[in-house]
Amino acid sequence: MDTPGDYEFAPLRIPPGTSRSAAATMLSLQADVGGWELARLQLHADGTRKVILRRRARLSYLPKPVV
Template structure:
């Protein structure tokens, strides 16, 4: 594992230009495509998040960036 973070962790939350907050996520290798899709759809339904970017790396790691309007900050943070 790189960066010293555990599998499926959130790097940090940050507000950008006051309109959106972003959540960079890491989905560990070995997670099936359908399981990853289910995790991300649950985050969007329960926390108001939308998928901005998904990168699939050669080792199977998926790096995801999700965003939501900053006014929805009272909703739960994504956790994978």
């Protein structure tokens, strides 16, 4: 089983008004380019999405998420 120390995490905030398809495209690009995967997604009442991405710590030479 993986422990939290095996991963690095990157918190992102997607502003309200961003369409679901635009947010999905942005996250899939981060996954393809940086090796990130979705760890957690929270949708707030005001429409803001709080996203936590994670990737294996050994991939730290890859770029951080760009939003």
